[in-house]
Amino acid sequence: xxxxxxxxxxxSILVSARRTYAxxxxxxxxxxxxxxxxxxxxxxxxxxxxxxxxxxxxFLSGYLGRDRFGQKKLSDFGFGNKAxxxxxxxxxxxxxxxxxxxxxxxYSYDLNSNINDRKYFWQSEIKDLGANIxxxxxxxxxxxxxxxxxxxxxxxxxxxxxxEGDTASSSFPxxxxxxxxxxxxxxxxxxxxxxxxxxxxxxxxxxxxxxxTVQNYFDENYNYTHTTTYPAGKIYHTYTGxxxxxxxxxxxxxNMSIKASYARTYQYLQLASNSNGGMPLDYWFAASPNIKxxxxxxxxxxxxxxxxxxxxxxxxxxxxKDMNHVIDFKDHAQLLFNDRLEGDVRVGTAYSYGVEVLLxxxxxxxNGWISYTYARAxxxxxxxxxxxxxxxxxxxxxxxxxxxxxxxxxxxxxxASWIYATGTPVTLPVGSFKYGNDxxxxxxxxxxxxxxxxxxxxxxxxIKSKEKYLNNRVETEWVFAMYNAYGRHNDWMINFLNEDExxxxxxxxxxxYLPFVFFPSVTLNVKF
Numbered sequence: 001x002x003x004x005x006x007x008x009x010x011x012s013i014l015v016s017a018r019r020t021y022a023x024x025x026x027x028x029x030x031x032x033x034x035x036x037x038x039x040x041x042x043x044x045x046x047x048x049x050x051x052x053x054x055x056x057x058x059f060l061s062g063y064l065g066r067d068r069f070g071q072k073k074l075s076d077f078g079f080g081n082k083a084x085x086x087x088x089x090x091x092x093x094x095x096x097x098x099x100x101x102x103x104x105x106x107y108s109y110d111l112n113s114n115i116n117d118r119k120y121f122w123q124s125e126i127k128d129l130g131a132n133i134x135x136x137x138x139x140x141x142x143x144x145x146x147x148x149x150x151x152x153x154x155x156x157x158x159x160x161x162x163x164e165g166d167t168a169s170s171s172f173p174x175x176x177x178x179x180x181x182x183x184x185x186x187x188x189x190x191x192x193x194x195x196x197x198x199x200x201x202x203x204x205x206x207x208x209x210x211x212x213t214v215q216n217y218f219d220e221n222y223n224y225t226h227t228t229t230y231p232a233g234k235i236y237h238t239y240t241g242x243x244x245x246x247x248x249x250x251x252x253x254x255n256m257s258i259k260a261s262y263a264r265t266y267q268y269l270q271l272a273s274n275s276n277g278g279m280p281l282d283y284w285f286a287a288s289p290n291i292k293x294x295x296x297x298x299x300x301x302x303x304x305x306x307x308x309x310x311x312x313x314x315x316x317x318x319x320x321k322d323m324n325h326v327i328d329f330k331d332h333a334q335l336l337f338n339d340r341l342e343g344d345v346r347v348g349t350a351y352s353y354g355v356e357v358l359l360x361x362x363x364x365x366x367n368g369w370i371s372y373t374y375a376r377a378x379x380x381x382x383x384x385x386x387x388x389x390x391x392x393x394x395x396x397x398x399x400x401x402x403x404x405x406x407x408x409x410x411x412x413x414x415x416a417s418w419i420y421a422t423g424t425p426v427t428l429p430v431g432s433f434k435y436g437n438d439x440x441x442x443x444x445x446x447x448x449x450x451x452x453x454x455x456x457x458x459x460x461x462x463i464k465s466k467e468k469y470l471n472n473r474v475e476t477e478w479v480f481a482m483y484n485a486y487g488r489h490n491d492w493m494i495n496f497l498n499e500d501e502x503x504x505x506x507x508x509x510x511x512x513y514l515p516f517v518f519f520p521s522v523t524l525n526v527k528f
Contacts, residue, residue, distance in 0.1 A: 148185060297321070350392060
């Protein structure tokens with residue numbers, strides 16, 4: 001990473017790049033399968049700031065990153081993001097500020113595997129092209145107004161799949177979806193008294209399906225009825241929704257305050273995933289004539305207390321969220337090579353609730369923070385799991401973060417962070433049956449099982465130079481770190497096997513996780 005001025009007082013640049021190095025050691029591992037493996041990620045960042053004059057500044061940002069792992073000639077999996085944005089910040093007057101932003105983002109993932117001399121390919125991609133105009137108005141110290149407009153053009157290619165064999169190839173019909181999403185909003189923060197602050201706002205959201213696309217239609221029983229092809233630029237369906245916000249903050253005394261909030265939101269892009277223990281396949285669905293936007297109402301209340309004697313702060317917050325029009329795949333959905341996938345989506349309700357607790361120490365030789373979150377997320381969809389409530393894919397009841405830093409001197413410090421999270425809900429095979437010559441799995445209830453709990457410890461030692469070099473213009477800093485210090489094997493994927501064709505019980509055949517259980521690293525930072 002390098003940061004510095006291009007043109008003094010007007011233009012500066014920040015460029016950073018990194019790549020993991022674990023895969024370069026794979027050829028030295030005794031396991032021949034791992035010798036053929038690769039595992040790495042990389043990312044690039046760019047930010048250019050230009051000050052045109054005292055009232056106008058421009059910010060150009062760019063990001064490129066990707067993760068990739070697999071085995072040569074057997075399998076490959078990768079995912080990543082591209083993003084670029086240009087923002088113009090302008091001080092229009094002493095009380096009015098504006099930000100005009102244009103941006104482009106591209107998220108994609110792809111995988112392929114060789115099975116019985118046939119190669120299976122799967123790709124998915126979401127592209128967004130948009131612009132925002134935001135204003136901040138400060139008429140006096142007790143009032144702040146925010147208002148603006150935003151518009152985004154979505155292109156979703158949820159499934160692009162094909163098979164290549166020795167004699168023939170087959171492909172999956174394209175399901176590319178185009179849509180427009182707009183928002184107009186206004187909010188007001190009012191300081192009623194020295195101790196009491198009120199925030200409220202309203203946003204109108206608009207979502208429009210637009211051609212060129214092929215739209216399938218289904219009846220109330222999810223039976224296919226017909227298909228319509230819409231030409232490019234044709235708006236053929238529209239949703240609108242009013243989103244309201246309310247927030248209260250009251251200072252009880254010099255060391256304690258309470259807050260409460262309510263928000264209604266609409267989500268026009270939803271994610272549905274298969275939930276077995278194997279490779280997770282994610283499908284993004286835009287709101288359409290068949291799928292309504294998800295609507296949620298969230299409530300929260302919290303308490304913040306400063307403990308000045310120990311230079312610390314303590315906070316606790318409770319939340320509850322109620323959701324409608326939540327989607328998931330029906331039981332035994334046909335996920336691969338299904339050009340009418342919306343017909344396998346089912347709709348219901350969901351809710352989540354929990355409590356977040358944080359204790360932070362800001363000063364002293366020993367500083368850091370400890371947080372604990374208890375959170376539940378449940379779904380109930382009539383046609384799924386026999387209509388019984390089941391955990392959402394992101395239901396992880398217990399989450400703990402511990403981050404501690406000890407400063408031995410002004411130049412030497414030791415840091416440790418420990419993370420713990422309940423395992424992700426999954427649907428696992430519990431038995432099998434024979435159908436012709438095939439042995440087929442029988443799965444348990446939706447998301448009734450879990451992956452193993454996730455936890456790890458990271459350590460780092462930082463040593464700063466006591467003296468500056470080259471006429472006091474250069475200083476250095478060494479960081480010696482160990483990722484996953486006690487070598488925890490955290491699962492990423494589970495493969496199951498039934499070795500006995502007459503048996504009825506599947507057993508874990510393989511757990512996938514990083515082949516190296518811990519990662520050492522050495523970093524040199526040079527400031528000049």
